[in-house]
Amino acid sequence: MLDEAFADGWGWWVIALAVGVPVLLVVLTELIGFLRRRQHALAGPLTLMRNWVVPVGALFALLAFAIQSPADAVWVRVVATVFGFLVILLVLSSFNVALFANARAGTWRQRIPTIFVEIARLILVVVGLAVLFSWVWGADVGGLFAALGVGSLVIGLALQNAVGGVISGLLLLFEQPFKIGDWLDTGGVKGRVVEVNWRAVHIETGGGIQIVPNATLSGASFTNMSEPAGPYWATASLKFSTDDPPHEVMSLLVELADGLPMRAVGERAGVEYSGAAAYTVSIPVTAPPDAPQALTVYLSWLWYAARRRGFALDGDATDPVAEPARLAQALDAVGPTLHLREEDREGVLEAARLERYGVAEVVLPAGVVPDEVRIIVSGRASLRVEVGDARIDVGVSEPGELIGQSALTRERTRVVTTASEILTVLVLPLAVVDDLVRVRPRLAAEIGASLELKRSQAEDALARAGVSGNTLSPR
Template sequence: MTALDNTTTVLQGLAIILGLPLLVIGLGELIERSKREHNPFTQVLTVIRNLLFPPLALWLLLRQFFQVAEDGIALRVVGSLFWVALIYLLLLFLNTTLTAGKQQKSWQLHLPNLLFQLLRALVVLGILAYVLGNIWQVDLTKIMGALGIGSLVIALALQDTLSNLVSGFLLIIESPFKVGDWIKVGELEGEVIEINWRAVRIKTLDKDIIIIPNGNLGKENICNYTLHDPLHVVRMYMPISYEEHPDRVIQVLQDVALSVDGIEPQPLPDIDPQAYKNSYIEYEIRFCITDYSRLEEIKGDFFRRAYYAIHRNQFHIPFPDKVEYRVFNLPQDPEDTAERLTEILRSLPLFSRLDSRTLLELKQHATLERFAVGERIIDAGTLDQAFYILLSGQVMLSLVGLMGEEQEIAHLTEGDFLGEMVFLPGETSPVYATVTETAKVIRIAPVAIVHLIQHHPKFAVEMSQFIEERKKWIRLAHR
């Protein structure tokens, strides 16, 4: 060995001895900084320092400094450890940068679970093949030949499994749905929560998990409720008596649909008479939703609000055709009688000074109505349609704040009233009135209010003072 060769070996040894520790120290500083910043690549850097560098440094020392032969057992073992560490590092890197589920970071790439697992398998098999073929000098052609002969037996034994695997690849290529979509396969429907090489898992509206083999998916028609357009049309049916005018029924049911959270205002909910039955007209209600997981909740909310709207508008829903009822002296709501309404009006301080004749005239324009939780009796920016006295339940008064948020200003309970802007024709309401507990109210028509103002000046003055007081609340709430 010449002096030049000795010098080169010494320099290489010094580079390894000094360079690798400096590199490890630098990585340590980078790891600490990443931990403080909660960087997702912290674990990747830790693996490089703790698992990848030690076998690499040992291999370089054995090969370059101690001149160990490449086919020596020691060098092969150290080299194999390096490649195993590299497999672990690459898998960790893939797990950090790619995801088969919900994206945790905006920069992560989303892959179908089948492709994600295939990529991981290729990394492992590729590196293992290199280690066996190049480090341990294993003849891979013989192994491949044996696998080729055995593949026919495996294919026959695993027909269903291979069918599911091929169907899984076809699903990825065609992509008829993705994780998060709502689909219907045969009689089954639910939200796709996982797609893998063997099956698709969906969660139904009943929160049950159903596993559908990929092979079965290829044989069924697939309905995707959210592909391209998230809007989904819901159809419901309701019987209404022939006595009710269709135009009025359509308007009431459409207003109910527009008041339900989750029903899209565009396209406008559509209500049409669909069939003339023996004793009623069957109406079809069609509306669009975008969150299919809330389907049952939205339908239930619609039926609940429709019940109260039907009663307020005194629509008649007929009984089944073949059931006959004979009812004499049909019971009334005890608070819906003329005497009770008059008694309630007289008990209120606002009307206590009115004479019996005026109260009787007022009662003729008063009706008892009920509102469901979440319904709005009054909308801000619109004209009040009547004057309401709250008999039971609770109503929240709110307005839109300076930042566009809804701001609560008061809670009304039994004996309170609302709709006072009906006393000021042409002036819109500044507040929303939303039911927070099922409400029963007395509704007094505007014509009766106008008559009161014209013939009872003291009543008009008291009402004007109340309106000014409520306007002060609103001004204070805006501050």
């Protein structure tokens, strides 16, 4: 009997299945655990193989070879069909891992959208099942494919408009001219891409989600404002008066743009002069959403800066603070700070002027030797030290306090002074302040004490931030 079992071959199959299947399952389990710890994509196909392909394959081998059931038996055909279907899934899953799971960025494998892979997988599964049914069950699938072809043609003609949008979406997904998070300008819609599907692109405009059909995008031109990688340039067209010297205007435009907090690090603004007092300024910002805020701040700063320089922005150079009555009132307000006497008033009025600064505008940068002294008439100014990319607030200047006292000691400024709010200052030339200090020892002592107080406050603020006080050494 035993000789007969081995002679027929089924005995060897029983031994092979009894020993080989458990060993194979143990090996696959250990290999899957190792791959999962490494977060390798191959763990998925191996899990399918361990949980389904190997057990069903063992059952098929048991029925067909060990028990030697007839090939046309229903149970053998059912198990063969299930086993063939699982093998198709395993092969497709393995190819997906080999081709796309570890694709490097920028290669064609990485650029193919997942939906294309899924469609190709579905087609291969259908074709594989057709071949499987033809082989196992002897089914005639030729007529089925012919019917499907004719049906697809009829459905395609009936739904050509809808299908056209889907095809446009698939082609758009394949080309990938943009990705989620990019900023698009389609002419009528500008915003950030938040979703891309077969039919449409969803764009966040700041006022809601705008749905743009893929057919519209594929049939028209649009701008991907996030490409190429690097800063985005916010531009503004400006007009001055033909009496304003072009090079001085361009210097002012670049100086203001480079002082913007939204400016991209390591990039400088640019300006073009196109004649007839027309200029175009380009401001580098990190991303498109920063552009509106950058332009808002820049244009507001420019209004104040143009009037301080006497330039006619948009053909208008009038400045309310330039009125003599305003200057006299400001001098009355800061007179006690300077210990002014009546005989000093006329000379100071002739030399002084009023200036205004916009919110967050730089009044006095660090590292320069001032040639003027400013006294705050209204508003407040903040003092900060810039260490690398960090900005550390070290103090505040109130109305009546001086800005740029280091002009008297001929030292470089150690902090950056910016306007915390709309700031009005009385500007005095250094020679006028020198004359006042020379005949008023008390004023000189107060200015020296103010300098020492500001230095002490700055050192305390830096110490709290863990920054060395050497940062305040003159540059």
